[in-house]
Amino acid sequence: AQSVAQPEDQVNVAEGNPLTVKCTYSVSGNPYLFWYVQYPNRGLQFLLKYITGDNLVKGSYGFEAEFNKSQTSFHLKKPSALVSDSALYFCGQTGGGNKLTFGTGTQLKVEL
Amino acid sequence: EAGVTQFPSHSVIEKGQTVTLRCDPISGHDNLYWYRRVMGKEIKFLLHFVKESKQDESGMPNNRFLAERTGGTYSTLKVQPAELEDSGVYFCASSQDNRNSPLHFGNGTRLTVT
Numbered sequence: 149a150q151s152v153a154q155p156e157d158q159v160n161v162a163e164g165n166p167l168t169v170k171c172t173y174s175v176s177g178n179p180y181l182f183w184y185v186q187y188p189n190r191g192l193q194f195l196l197k198y199i200t201g202d203n204l205v206k207g208s209y210g211f212e213a214e215f216n217k218s219q220t221s222f223h224l225k226k227p228s229a230l231v232s233d234s235a236l237y238f239c240g241q242t243g244g245g246n247k248l249t250f251g252t253g254t255q256l257k258v259e260l
Numbered sequence: 261e262a263g264v265t266q267f268p269s270h271s272v273i274e275k276g277q278t279v280t281l282r283c284d285p286i287s288g289h290d291n292l293y294w295y296r297r298v299m300g301k302e303i304k305f306l307l308h309f310v311k312e313s314k315q316d317e318s319g320m321p322n323n324r325f326l327a328e329r330t331g332g333t334y335s336t337l338k339v340q341p342a343e344l345e346d347s348g349v350y351f352c353a354s355s356q357d358n359r360n361s362p363l364h365f366g367n368g369t370r371l372t373v374t
């Protein structure tokens with residue numbers, strides 16, 4: 149069975165600093181990997197996905213993620229964090245289709 | 261375009277009662293999904309409709325849960341009778357296809373069973 153691990157329940161970063169939210173996935177064929185963000189009292193919003201091609205994927209709001217096959221990781225990154233980036237971030241995996249296996253989520257807190 | 265809407269936003273019921281959640285997908289989206297997040301845990305897949313047909317219901321916890329999508333438009337998810345462990349946030353999502361296109365999620369229904 150597929151599984152996704154987000155090892156950090158919370159990540160704190162100062163505004164203007166780079167941020168990383170970690171995600172590792174289980175190996176199951178060719179993984180399709182996703183990041184979604186949830187703002188308070190809202191549904192999940194799509195940020196970016198990796199299907200194939202370049203290992204560095206660029207997404208919405210200046211976020212990017214790097215697919216690393218040897219480490220089975222798909223960490224989410226942003227060069228300069230904003231207070232408005234504070235939200236709950238979910239990593240997801242699918243072997244095809246939209247039946248996603250999600251991680252437990254990482255709360256990102258960006259402070260002034 | 262209007263997004264995915266879910267009703268109600270919150271529901272508090274007693275153990276043994278029945279609750280029905282509703283989801284209106286984005287117009288034209290044939291694919292509709294239900295997911296659930298129990299407090300602090302991962303978001304888990306429940307089931308997938310293509311139009312009015314259940315494509316995959318492998319994530320449904322047990323037979324106390326019944327999902328329908330009559331006419332291939334809105335969907336309902338009924339829990340009868342509710343148990344304490346059913347508490348959580350129920351998300352509905354829709355997409356144009358089932359080929360890794362982004363999911364559009366509703367704001368969720370927070371269900372509390374007391």
